[in-house]
Amino acid sequence: xxxxxxxxxxxxxxxxxxxxxxxxxxxxxxxxxxxxxxxxxxxxxxxxxxxxxxxxxxxxxxxxxxxxxxxxxxxxxxxxxxxxxxxxxxxxxxxxxxxxxxxxxxxxxxxxxxxxxxxxxxxxxxxxxxxxxxxxxxxxxxxxxxxxxxxxxxxxxxxxxxxxxxxxxxxxxxxxxxxxxxxxxxxxxxxxxxxxxxxxxxxxxxxxxxxxxxxxxxxxxxxxxxxxxxxxxxxxxxxxxxxxxxxxxxxxxxxxxxxxxxxxxxxxxxxxxxxxxxxxxxxxxxxxxxxxxxxxxxxxxxxxxxxxxxxxxxxxxxxxxxxxxxxxxxxxxxxxxxxxxxxxxxxxxxxxxxxxxxxxxxxxxxxxxxxxxxxxxxxxxxxxxxxxxxxxxx
Amino acid sequence: xxxxxxxxxxxxxxxxxxxxxxxxxxxxxxxxxxxxxxxxxxxxxxxxxxxxxxxxxxxxxxxxxxxxxxxxxxxxxxxxxxxxxxxxxxxxxxxxxxxxxxxxxxxxxxxxxxxxxxxxxxxxxxxxxxxxxxxxxxxxxxxxxxxxxxxxxxxxxxxxxxxxxxxxxxxxxxxxxxxxxxxxxxxxxxxxxxxxxxxxxxxxxxxxxxxxxxxxxxxxxxxxxxxxxxxxxxxxxxxxxxxxxxxxxxxxxxxxxxxxxxxxxxxxxxxxxxxxxxxxxxxxxxxxxxxxxxxxxxxxxxxxxxxxxxxxxxxxxxxxxxxxxxxxxxxxxxxxxxxxxxxxxxxxxxxxxxxxxxxxxxxxxxxxxxxxxxxxxxxxxxxxxxxxxxxxxxxxxxxxxxxxxxxxxxxxxxxxxxxxxxxxxxxxxxxxxxxxxxxxxxxxxxxxxxxxxxxxxxxxxxxxxxxxxxxxxxx
Numbered sequence: 050x051x052x053x054x055x056x057x058x059x060x061x062x063x064x065x066x067x068x069x070x071x072x073x074x075x076x077x078x079x080x081x082x083x084x085x086x087x088x089x090x091x092x093x094x095x096x097x098x099x100x101x102x103x104x105x106x107x108x109x110x111x112x113x114x115x116x117x118x119x120x121x122x123x124x125x126x127x128x129x130x131x132x133x134x135x136x137x138x139x140x141x142x143x144x145x146x147x148x149x150x151x152x153x154x155x156x157x158x159x160x161x162x163x164x165x166x167x168x169x170x171x172x173x174x175x176x177x178x179x180x181x182x183x184x185x186x187x188x189x190x191x192x193x194x195x196x197x198x199x200x201x202x203x204x205x206x207x208x209x210x211x212x213x214x215x216x217x218x219x220x221x222x223x224x225x226x227x228x229x230x231x232x233x234x235x236x237x238x239x240x241x242x243x244x245x246x247x248x249x250x251x252x253x254x255x256x257x258x259x260x261x262x263x264x265x266x267x268x269x270x271x272x273x274x275x276x277x278x279x280x281x282x283x284x285x286x287x288x289x290x291x292x293x294x295x296x297x298x299x300x301x302x303x304x305x306x307x308x309x310x311x312x313x314x315x316x317x318x319x320x321x322x323x324x325x326x327x328x329x330x331x332x333x334x335x336x337x338x339x340x341x342x343x344x345x346x347x348x349x350x351x352x353x354x355x356x357x358x359x360x361x362x363x364x365x366x367x368x369x370x371x372x373x374x375x376x377x378x379x380x381x382x383x384x385x386x387x388x389x390x391x392x393x394x395x396x397x398x399x400x401x402x403x404x405x406x407x408x409x410x411x412x413x414x415x416x417x418x419x420x421x422x423x424x425x426x427x428x429x430x431x432x433x434x435x436x437x438x439x440x441x442x443x
Numbered sequence: 444x445x446x447x448x449x450x451x452x453x454x455x456x457x458x459x460x461x462x463x464x465x466x467x468x469x470x471x472x473x474x475x476x477x478x479x480x481x482x483x484x485x486x487x488x489x490x491x492x493x494x495x496x497x498x499x500x501x502x503x504x505x506x507x508x509x510x511x512x513x514x515x516x517x518x519x520x521x522x523x524x525x526x527x528x529x530x531x532x533x534x535x536x537x538x539x540x541x542x543x544x545x546x547x548x549x550x551x552x553x554x555x556x557x558x559x560x561x562x563x564x565x566x567x568x569x570x571x572x573x574x575x576x577x578x579x580x581x582x583x584x585x586x587x588x589x590x591x592x593x594x595x596x597x598x599x600x601x602x603x604x605x606x607x608x609x610x611x612x613x614x615x616x617x618x619x620x621x622x623x624x625x626x627x628x629x630x631x632x633x634x635x636x637x638x639x640x641x642x643x644x645x646x647x648x649x650x651x652x653x654x655x656x657x658x659x660x661x662x663x664x665x666x667x668x669x670x671x672x673x674x675x676x677x678x679x680x681x682x683x684x685x686x687x688x689x690x691x692x693x694x695x696x697x698x699x700x701x702x703x704x705x706x707x708x709x710x711x712x713x714x715x716x717x718x719x720x721x722x723x724x725x726x727x728x729x730x731x732x733x734x735x736x737x738x739x740x741x742x743x744x745x746x747x748x749x750x751x752x753x754x755x756x757x758x759x760x761x762x763x764x765x766x767x768x769x770x771x772x773x774x775x776x777x778x779x780x781x782x783x784x785x786x787x788x789x790x791x792x793x794x795x796x797x798x799x800x801x802x803x804x805x806x807x808x809x810x811x812x813x814x815x816x817x818x819x820x821x822x823x824x825x826x827x828x829x830x831x832x833x834x835x836x837x838x839x840x841x842x843x844x845x846x847x848x849x850x851x852x853x854x855x856x857x858x859x860x861x862x863x864x865x866x867x868x869x870x871x872x873x874x875x876x877x878x879x880x881x882x883x884x885x886x887x888x889x890x891x892x893x894x895x896x897x898x899x900x901x902x903x904x905x906x907x908x909x910x911x912x913x914x915x916x917x918x
Binding site: 165166167168169171172186187189190191193194195196197198201246247248249250251252294296298299300301303305429 | 781782783784788789818819820822826827847848849850851852853854855861862864865866868869872873874876878884889890
């Protein structure tokens with residue numbers, strides 16, 4: 050089995066401002082993200098040889114993207130893999146380039162969530178399972194059960210647990226203030242987070258990410274051609290997807306204090322990239338902080354913190370912008386919201402800029418390897434993507 | 444000879460004090476409280492609950508009929524008895540019938556069950572009576588009514604109560620009714636319906652029955668009479684020459700309310716709970732006539748297992764915080780629609796429901812024949828050993844369980860926020876994710892013991908969608 054490592058490079062990226070983009074249509078966001086990426090890569094639309102469009106809710110087929118971009122009768126495919134959709138589009142484009150069937154490919158993720166007329170995520174009728182067996186919880190509630198599970202497993206009182214989670218919200222909101230593309234650019238305090246209205250016990254308003262519109266895009270090419278596009282391409286080190294058999298919903302052995310798919314997807318990604326000690330080797334990570342508890346468990350599942358000990362790292366500031374392993378430097382889902390199909394590529398946009406040294410006030414020192422992580426589905430039944438990139442070959 | 448083999452009842456956890464209703468409308472206070480079905484309960488789910496109480500320790504495969512009696516069946520056209528029989532896991536060839544039309548339908552069903560057993564067409568028949576009737580807001584019925592259910596198993600072996608004699612008469616009168624266009628129960632002028640309805644007909648029927656049974660008032664230890672309220676009950680028993688102090692058990696009006704079609708059966712259970720072998724009970728219903736039964740308690744009554752019955756259910760209750768909540772639960776007022784996805788998106792598919800009926804309505808998962816792992820929902824490929832199609836069905840409905848994790852969801856659109864969602868682990872293996880009902884959010888804890896209860900998830904597009912929830916152990 051071959052590895053994807055160093056076969057493909059990202060040579061251009063675009064990302065719109067995320068938020069309640071009442072004055073922008075899905076077409077507007079697709080065009081703005083794609084054209085920023087074209088410009089960044091120094092190419093035009095006719096240079097694209099194949100394209101993948103990631104969206105969960107925008108509709109069927111990639112015509113939704115091909116039409117506004119006037120893509121010239123090339124292979125274009127829509128992909129969907131829950132919250133990992135954007136990363137899945139990138140993975141497909143990279144695999145096509147690695148296979149040698151095209152040299153320049155576009156991956157674009159976009160979602161327009163604020164035209165539904167209600168808050169929260171849209172809902173479709175899941176034909177495959179539509180009988181009696183319907184629980185009625187929302188995503189916050191399922192993730193909240195992981196907070197309950199984690200607090201119980203490690204003996205944290207409600208107050209201790211809330212304060213621990215609040216530090217994640219405070220960090221990510223702070224990073225968001227340094228990012229003009231973020232939906233929310235406002236500091237929050239521990240007290241605000243802890244005392245905010247309850248969304249799904251024990252998660253309050255600031256423990257949950259917002260619902261936003263957004264789009265992001267990447268241009269990928271063969272690693273050996275990358276320098277002809279730009280001096281500082283970013284190389285793909287690993288592309289992993291991990292999906293479990295929904296076992297956590299059925300198996301009493303699942304502890305609701307970790308996500309097995311993240312553990313396994315992360316381990317596979319480290320193996321593919323040749324990383325032995327993630328805590329030491331990863332320079333920065335953009336992870337799926339849809340809820341503060343998700344970021345907390347991801348830190349352990351990706352082996353950044355020892356099992357059950359993330360508290361020490363959170364309190365030591367390990368994951369802060371000036372910490373040893375800065376996490377969600379752009380503000381994360383907490384500041385960007387989560388237009389599902391766009392998030393994976395929005396994360397990659399930040400890692401790409403960081404590795405190029407172009408992250409402005411958020412720039413971290415001497416990064417070499419960056420990681421993005423998406424977690425779709427729910428604890429116990431997740432779809433996880435882990436992508437690792439670096440600014441050097443080898 | 445047919446008789447009663449077992450009994451069970453169900454009273455919803457929630458009670459509304461009549462003083463609270465009176466306060467809401469600014470009218471004179473009334474004593475006592477009434478039972479209020481939770482927003483996820485209806486006559487069908489309460490019948491299931493009473494039946495499960497009645498059938499504790501009894502093999503459901505041995506039951507050959509299920510009769511459901513209610514004036515508030517969820518469907519006008521679609522049989523509730525068939526649903527209940529499926530939920531309980533009764534044999535495919537069990538006779539199912541719905542009885543309705545008047546509050547007498549509960550004893551109509553008992554009579555039919557006795558006839559079936561005596562004729563030899565069925566060995567045992569489970570009769571369930573249940574009602575969630577609506578009185579007009581601010582009216583006397585709203586105060587007097589209560590929600591509840593009872594179940595009696597009729598058969599001819601191991602009889603705890605023999606049916607010695609029965610008498611019936613019908614009576615045409617427009618005293619209490621609800622047309623096919625009505626939501627609320629209507630009634631005629633109160634003095635007229637009292638004198639020419641309940642009083643006249645019960646006096647006539649019971650007097651005639653006693654003559655036919657060749658028994659007198661003093662032959663009965665207790666009477667179990669349907670009655671619209673305590674006052675009319677005491678008036679009728681006095682006129683009939685019974686001693687209201689020693690022969691009447693009137694616990695329900697002040698604690699539960701008038702439970703309609705279930706009332707007569709619930710009164711009987713209240714009496715049976717106190718009864719000893721040799722006691723004789725006079726049972727009388729009312730509703731466009733009367734059914735009267737003379738019942739004789741046998742020594743077998745000592746052997747009835749642990750039943751929640753009336754006593755158990757009365758001992759376990761929670762007061763509804765306000766009358767507004769009652770209005771909301773019965774969906775009698777429009778509230779501001781939530782800014783959430785429309786409920787129509789959750790329209791159940793009849794074909795998918797049909798395909799899953801046996802498994803889902805009975806809360807049946809599978810147990811792997813190779814490695815023994817119970818799992819829900821049913822799995823063709825075992826989650827533990829990956830054996831394919833090596834499974835047997837395995838019901839979780841009666842298994843002991845506890846909460847592994849939970850959340851209170853304040854975002855989900857619901858009649859009664861927050862939605863308490865849980866991960867439930869079962870003794871013997873298996874895990875289910877489901878909502879918790881009849882809970883106090885403050886008291887929900889990891890590791891708390893729970894039991895499964897059959898509830899209505901929601902109504903959309905003409906379909907009541909039923910499934911299971913967990914709840915803190917009652918009683």
